[in-house]
Amino acid sequence: MKRLSWPALLLVLALIAAACGGGDDGTQPTAGPDTTAAGADTTTAPDTTPAPTDTEPPADGIRAAFVYVGPIGDAGWTWAHDQGRLYLEENMPGVETTFLESIPEGPESQRVFEDLAADGWNLIFGTSFGYMDPMLAAAAEYADTIFMHATGFKTADNMGNYFGAAEEGRYLTGLAAGNATESNLIGYVAAFPIPEVLRGINAFTLGVREANPEAQVQVVWTSTWFGPDLERQAAESLLDAGADVIAMHQDSPAPGQAADARGAKWVGYNSDMEQFAPGAWLTAPVWNWGPYYLRTAEQVRDGTWASEAYYGNMADGLVEIAPFGESVPQDVRDLIDQRKQEIIDGTFQIFAGPILDQDGNEVVASGQVASLEELLGTEYLVEGV
Numbered sequence: 001m002k003r004l005s006w007p008a009l010l011l012v013l014a015l016i017a018a019a020c021g022g023g024d025d026g027t028q029p030t031a032g033p034d035t036t037a038a039g040a041d042t043t044t045a046p047d048t049t050p051a052p053t054d055t056e057p058p059a060d061g062i063r064a065a066f067v068y069v070g071p072i073g074d075a076g077w078t079w080a081h082d083q084g085r086l087y088l089e090e091n092m093p094g095v096e097t098t099f100l101e102s103i104p105e106g107p108e109s110q111r112v113f114e115d116l117a118a119d120g121w122n123l124i125f126g127t128s129f130g131y132m133d134p135m136l137a138a139a140a141e142y143a144d145t146i147f148m149h150a151t152g153f154k155t156a157d158n159m160g161n162y163f164g165a166a167e168e169g170r171y172l173t174g175l176a177a178g179n180a181t182e183s184n185l186i187g188y189v190a191a192f193p194i195p196e197v198l199r200g201i202n203a204f205t206l207g208v209r210e211a212n213p214e215a216q217v218q219v220v221w222t223s224t225w226f227g228p229d230l231e232r233q234a235a236e237s238l239l240d241a242g243a244d245v246i247a248m249h250q251d252s253p254a255p256g257q258a259a260d261a262r263g264a265k266w267v268g269y270n271s272d273m274e275q276f277a278p279g280a281w282l283t284a285p286v287w288n289w290g291p292y293y294l295r296t297a298e299q300v301r302d303g304t305w306a307s308e309a310y311y312g313n314m315a316d317g318l319v320e321i322a323p324f325g326e327s328v329p330q331d332v333r334d335l336i337d338q339r340k341q342e343i344i345d346g347t348f349q350i351f352a353g354p355i356l357d358q359d360g361n362e363v364v365a366s367g368q369v370a371s372l373e374e375l376l377g378t379e380y381l382v383e384g385v
Contacts, residue, residue, distance in 0.1 A: 062301050064088060064293075065121035066099040067112055069128035070226045076251035076270035077225065080287040081127045081150075083271075087290025092297055105130030113138035117145040123300050125293070126150065129194075135159060146300050151196065153376075155307045162292065164312035166196075167203035167375070168343050169285025169321045171350045172336050173267045174207020176282045176324070177245045178215050179332045180265045181208075187238025188219045188385075189231055189248040189255045195378040197249050200285075202382045203350050204247060204267075209384050211332070217385045218243060228254040239264055245282070256280055265327065272322040281325035283336075288320055311372065315344045351375060356383040 066085050070078040078101065085097050098121065103112050109131050116124050117138060125148045126135050132152035139147045139159040147159040155161055177186050186208060190197050205217045218241060220234040231250045235258035238246060246259040247267040253276035256266035260277035268274075268284030292312060299305035312318025321340070324333055342348030353364035357380040364370045 062092070062094070062123060062297050063096045063098075063121045064123040064125070064297055065116045066097065067103050067109065067116075067124065067126045067131065068099060068101040069103060069105065069130070070251055071101050072099070074226050074251045075253055075273055075276065077287075078127065078251065080271045081125075081289055084287075084289030084293045088293045088297055091290075091294050092301075095297060106134065110134035110137050113147065114141060117142035122146060123297060124148070129196075132161075146305060148296060153309065155309060157307055160307045160310065162310040162312070163196075164287065164318040165314070166285050166287075166319055167199050167350060168314045169319050170200045170203040171207040171343075172321050172340055173247070173283050173285055174204040174209075175211045175336050175339065176328055176332060177204070177247055177265070177267050178208035178211030179329070180282055180327065181212060181215050181245045183242050183244045184212065184215045185241065185243045186215055186217045186245045186247060187235060187241070187243030188217050189234040189238070189246065189250055190219050190221055191225050191249050192223060193221060195376060198381060199375050199378040200249055201385060202378065202380075205382050205384045206350060206355070211335075215384070217247075219381075219385060222250065226251040228252040231255050232258045235259060236262075246280075253277060265325075268322065274322070274325060278325070282328055283324050284322040286320050286322050288317055292318060314340065315346075357381065358383060358385060 064085070066081065068078045068081060072078050072082040082099060085099060088095060089097055100112060103109050105128060109126070113124055113126065113135050122144070123146045127150040129151045132149055132154055135147050135149050136154055136156060136159060139145070139156045143158055145158060149159060149161045151163045152161045188201055188204070190201060201217065201219060208215050208217060218238060220238055222230045222234050224230055231248070231252055231254040235246050235255035239258065239262045243264065245265045245267065246255050248255045248269050251270065253268065253273045256268055256273060256277040259266040260280035264280060265282050266277055266280035267282050270284070271286050273284060274281040292310070296305065314320065321336070339348060343350070349369045351364055351370035353368045354362055354366040355364035357363050360383070363380055
């Protein structure tokens with residue numbers, strides 16, 4: 001995550017100023033934990049284990065704070081991170097956690113990080129790209145606090161970053177979408193044209209085209225991560241254009257609900273959202289943040305934490321796909337399961353050449369595989385989009 005090309009970095013900086021936090025006033029779906037409370041909520045996991053021995057350091061003293069760019073009721077990105085927080089509580093006796101939701105990026109977030117550090121929260125997670133520089137500034141002021149930033153590329157002695165290969169799940173869900181379409185037009189509701197999102201669209205399209213070489217993927221940009229009204233409107237415009245499957249890089253189930261209302265199919269994102277539109281549901285790439293949050297907290301507790309840029313994947317369990325909807329046929333499930341295992345084993349490479357962009361230019365040569373550095377700086381859309 002630290003080695004984006006300068007063109008890609010400029011694209012990110014130009015577009016991300018409003019990203020990872022913009023939204024409209026649409027109704028927020030609810031899922032998982034109670035989402036009626038705003039601001040900070042602090043809980044302490046019950047300590048039901050025996051007293052620690054000399055070889056098992058106590059968890060006392062670990063106070064982990066989570067700063068979210070959206071509401072935990074989004075049913076998507078923020079909800080998935082909060083499930084990770086709850087997993088940490090359940091699996092690390094004595095740890096104390098707090099969360100703050102819907103915190104804007106920029107100067108306000110820096111004040112939040114600094115206030116948390118000043119209040120004694122010694123492990124602070126920030127889950128939006130736009131928190132990167134504010135967190136870096138806070139880390140410089142509070143050298144004894146560990147800061148962890150999601151989706152960025154900057155680090156410091158007391159600040160790491162973390163993200164994962166959602167493109168692996170994207171490819172697999174593309175197989176399901178390519179099989180499901182009858183019109184050969186698949187709609188994709190996307191947030192911002194930054195490398196993370198472009199990379200996901202490309203992986204999804206490559207999966208679609210393996211299953212159905214005639215299918216096309218049409219993208220509509222919303223310029224917001226969480227904006228249910230805009231997401232629904234974008235999905236409806238794609239359905240009006242003839243799409244019979246809707247995919248998304250968004251944080252709410254609104255695109256799926258639009259698809260369900262029109263008898264179309266749906267690939268979600270971030271979490272298992274089937275409950276919101278079961279008739280449309282195919283599957284989704286999903287995040288499993290809990291084990292990573294637990295491992296990080298244990299490292300801080302044990303004094304073994306070191307700053308790093310972590311990029312998880314399906315092999316280590318950070319990225320998964322959700323259960324299949326009823327309409328996904330068994331042969332497609334079998335193919336997806338096969339490809340999943342090949343991705344985990346390293347015997348199947350999603351971005352293996354030849355790969356062409358929209359203009360027919362070769363972006364990955366035959367016999368070559370795009371490197372992680374190249375993928376993190378993605379600036380193109382592949383043939384078929």
